Amino acid sequence: MEQHWKSAKGLFSAVLGPPLFWLVLFFMVPMGIVWLYSFGENRGLTEIALTGTFSNYLRAFDPLYLKIFVKSVGIAGLTTLICLVIGFPVALAITFAPAKAKTWLLLAVMLPFWTNLLIRTYALIAVLRTEGYVNQSLEWLWNGLDAVVGVLGVGSLGPFQPLELLHNNFAVVLGLVYVHLPFMVLPLYSALDRLDTSLIEASLDLGAGHLRTLLTIVAPLALPGIASGVVITFIPALGSYLTPDLLGGPDSQMIANIIERQFKRANDWPFGAALSFLLMYMTFIAIALQAMLSRRRREPA
């Protein structure tokens, strides 16, 4: 039974005090200031007047920025979808793997997740760039093919044209999938692991195929897990800064890059603050949707 705080005031304040203090001073206060700034206006170089204006938020709906918001949601959504499609069979295989293999597979999924994000992004740059591993391999194949064609006397294929794999939207989505795949696989696995396998076996025994069982039995039962996997992947993907910054081109900027620009280069803190809180609100909406979905699933049961 939980103890009422009044029965041990000394211990209670010693236990709650430090984390509460830290949370308020080093999280709530900074966030609060940004929130206040989002209603402010620039006065001079460093002064910000809190005028209670909504103009910063209105400016975010300027077509220029609205396009970036829509694009960010699109890229994050596409990333989430690809992660789900790639990750679901992986989670399924892990769930029904023998205990020993399960341990190793989970570890294999988690290890890149522990590896530094910057290093992983850098590794992708090395793979994708014009003189990267993909283009080098393709060039080697191309030259081989060219030689064969030459021997056959049909002519020449011409010089190899490297693929433009880096600094475009493709690279951003690929990079986001690469980084966020573990975020999807782990919640999916924990949802599937809780499933009652006898239901699946019953479905298979009664003659439903694997695909049908998956779609009509497994997927609906695992829906709360799928929803949490989707949200856990979508939120960091939506707010990602590093991947679009390093892998993207001039037209693949996402919300976070615009926010960074307001604070570090454009020096328009109020507008950056408004953008940053719009991103926060979008995050909250995603979480609320997921909570509603999982509550609705629970009620009829």
Place this chain on the structure above:
Amino acid sequence: MAKRPAPGPLEYLRRWPLQLWLAGVGIFLYAPLVALMVFSFNDSRRNIVWQGFTLKYYEKALNNASLIEAFVNSLTIAAVSTFLSLILGALAALALWRFRFPGKTGFDGALALPIVAPEICLGVAMLVFFAKVLPWPQGLPWPMNLGAIIIAHVSFSFPFVAVVVRARMASFNRELEEAARDLGASEWRTLKDVILPHMTPSLVAGGFLAFTLSLDDFVITFFTSGPDTVTFPVKVYSMVRFSVTPEVNAASTILIVLTVVLTAIALKVQGDPASTAGGHAALDRPKDRP
């Protein structure tokens, strides 16, 4: 070798389409990292065609004073912020586990905020905070100059520790505590000899999580670090912006190996590998709560 029986209905791992899928995903996840590590030993500036084995880029990386400094900064920040996060996280978990108090739901919810808030928002908030409210003095001796970054890292790490510790405390048998009290142990003694031992595995998992989060963080550090407080990710970022060099490969390889070693140690201490999925449990929880 005896022929194995056909795979059972749920032995998905033994079906070739799934094996193929897993292999594909494995290549996707690991090939870039393996390539990066292999080519750090390649004796060619152009970094693509294999020219022979060399350690010269490791020598270069290890002689690059600013890279080493950044690396030491990163490890220091991670160690200090892990220590603080463990204390604050364990206390927060204890408060939520032990007491009923007004505003408990609010505190619980607020504690989840740093976990779910986008990194960029936290980074921006820290930038503003240290610019306007608590300007961190310039030119302090090392490691005091890292204070702002450490504070920022603790802010997003300790709620993760709290989640992991709290999940562990849910399995604590409160009768043990009552027994200790009945036998005359003081509040403090009970905490030290009964509750803390039960908490230890989650402290290991939480500490590992906090350390990795801190070592991994780029965005929030990017907004709080100054010119003389560069961390490893920030340094690599500035190097990568210019070009892909074997030196960065070498430095990255060292960090990857460090990560693998740390993971192995955490697993050894932890015993059960699946429980190190604490990071994931922590991410899962705020939204998965009934």
